Amino acid sequence: MTDLFTTIVRSPVAQKVGVPQPTRLRRYEPGMPLCEGPVLVAGGGRFAEAITSWLGTVGVPTVTAAGDAADAAAKVGAVVLDLSAATDPSDLDALRLLGAPAVKALKRNGRVVVIGTDPDTLSEVAEVATQRALEGVVRSIGKELRAGATANLVLAQGEARDGVRSAVEFFLSGRSAYVDGQVVRVDETTSGDADALRPLAGKVAVVTGAARGIGAEIARVMARDGATVVAVDIPAAGDALAAVANEVKGTALQLDVTSDDAGSRIVEHATSRHGGLDIVVHNAGITRDKLLVNMDEDRWRSVIDVNLRSVLRMNEAILGEGGLAAGGRIVCVASIAGIAGNRGQTNYGASKAGVIGLVSALSRQVADRGITVNAVAPGFIETEMTARIPFATREIGRRMNSLQQGGHPKDVAETIAWFAQPGAAAVTGQVVRVCGQSLLGA
Ligand code: NAD
Numbered sequence: 001m002t003d004l005f006t007t008i009v010r011s012p013v014a015q016k017v018g019v020p021q022p023t024r025l026r027r028y029e030p031g032m033p034l035c036e037g038p039v040l041v042a043g044g045g046r047f048a049e050a051i052t053s054w055l056g057t058v059g060v061p062t063v064t065a066a067g068d069a070a071d072a073a074a075k076v077g078a079v080v081l082d083l084s085a086a087t088d089p090s091d092l093d094a095l096r097l098l099g100a101p102a103v104k105a106l107k108r109n110g111r112v113v114v115i116g117t118d119p120d121t122l123s124e125v126a127e128v129a130t131q132r133a134l135e136g137v138v139r140s141i142g143k144e145l146r147a148g149a150t151a152n153l154v155l156a157q158g159e160a161r162d163g164v165r166s167a168v169e170f171f172l173s174g175r176s177a178y179v180d181g182q183v184v185r186v187d188e189t190t191s192g193d194a195d196a197l198r199p200l201a202g203k204v205a206v207v208t209g210a211a212r213g214i215g216a217e218i219a220r221v222m223a224r225d226g227a228t229v230v231a232v233d234i235p236a237a238g239d240a241l242a243a244v245a246n247e248v249k250g251t252a253l254q255l256d257v258t259s260d261d262a263g264s265r266i267v268e269h270a271t272s273r274h275g276g277l278d279i280v281v282h283n284a285g286i287t288r289d290k291l292l293v294n295m296d297e298d299r300w301r302s303v304i305d306v307n308l309r310s311v312l313r314m315n316e317a318i319l320g321e322g323g324l325a326a327g328g329r330i331v332c333v334a335s336i337a338g339i340a341g342n343r344g345q346t347n348y349g350a351s352k353a354g355v356i357g358l359v360s361a362l363s364r365q366v367a368d369r370g371i372t373v374n375a376v377a378p379g380f381i382e383t384e385m386t387a388r389i390p391f392a393t394r395e396i397g398r399r400m401n402s403l404q405q406g407g408h409p410k411d412v413a414e415t416i417a418w419f420a421q422p423g424a425a426a427v428t429g430q431v432v433r434v435c436g437q438s439l440l441g442a
């Protein structure tokens with residue numbers, strides 16, 4: 001979906017008179033190279049060697065900063081800086097020495113990925129401070145980069161090789177086109193290999209709110225990646241739901257997620273029709289905006305019920321006997337309104353912040369079953385929901401981010417599909433904002 005403003009600024013007349021153009025983001029399509037041009041791998045941490053050899057196996061050339069950093073950095077598509085071994089603030093100089101020339105030479109839609117050590121696993125105060133500093137640097141680099149380039153941070157616990165590889169791959173790829181200034185923690189869980197083109201092959205995925213918008217796109221991306229999709233939505237959206245289910249060669253399940261038996265019906269449908277349940281995406285959501293002083297009971301309750309209580313209730317059945325398989329995935333859809341708050345959205349902000357709490361608590365509870373629980377927090381995404389926002393507010397929401405444009409439903413779907421990959425087994429309890437590094441709640 002291209003908005004009117006973007007159509008106007010991209011028009012030949014606007015281009016001729018030099019109106020600044022939002023960069024066309026390089027979004028993932030099956031078969032495209034991981035990133036454009038060689039990757040500079042530097043920093044000397046404990047993952048750099050493994051990352052270099054893995055990039056070689058997937059056909060991405062690498063350069064090192066052994067000689068002149070500026071030479072090494074010439075025309076790179078991405079830079080991976082492994083600072084996981086940094087223990088003292090003086091070690092951070094490497095970021096400036098290696099990062100500055102690389103950032104300068106970065107191609108359009110380039111990538112900066114920094115690898116650090118999760119400060120929560122450290123006890124020395126100077127080490128914790130040094131590793132925590134990486135967050136500030138990466139978020140600031142994200143705000144300095146232009147032309148569709150992004151900067152993100154992977155924080156590793158111990159020897160989290162598989163987790164680091166999966167997160168670095170995601171951040172280098174076009175799957176993370178609208179993910180900027182984010183921090184992802186990875187643990188030491190190991191994972192097997194998956195088919196690069198169809199990483200979800202053999203998996204059964206349920207997507208709620210799949211009749212349109214972000215949910216329909218999640219269904220498409222999951223099916224593209226090999227999953228069998230059960231598309232869920234309310235009976236009133238039955239025709240649109242059937243169309244999505246047919247398009248992705250999956251099945252449709254009409255239900256209201258707030259009904260008492262929603263969770264058990266999902267489990268029953270997935271197991272009886274498709275032989276199991278591996279992935280659940282809680283995407284269904286509503287807004288009923290009003291300032292708190294004018295908030296009636298119905299607006300308050302309906303938003304809390306659809307966006308939060310239903311997820312808690314469905315999870316009881318989904319995680320019960322005969323439900324989600326060991327090694328399964330639960331992915332929730334939060335919102336930056338649940339992080340930063342939003343005027344007129346006390347009900348929505350509460351529900352989405354609650355989802356973030358749910359993810360944090362539940363991920364710990366089900367870790368011993370190899371189940372991961374994560375959330376995406378979309379920023380401004382071009383859908384029917386955001387098309388209803390008044391023009392001026394909409395334009396502000398759309399532009400106030402480092403990438404200076406709204407995201408696409410596909411951007412949210414790609415992050416969810418990454419959480420669902422077998423390779424992301426080491427990623428749990430995380431909230432990744434898909435917001436182009438929105439200034440809201442930054
Ligand atoms: P949308 O309104 O276009 O689609 C939501 C879908 O959920 C609809 O098909 C609707 O019928 C379904 N749904 C609503 N209530 C339901 C119920 N009780 N049972 C079953 N299905 C139900 O919204 P969207 O923009 O695609 O948003 C999808 C998710 O992303 C929501 O959770 C939303 O809060 C979140 N989100 C969206 C944005 C954005 O910019 N669009 C930003 C942040 C978060």
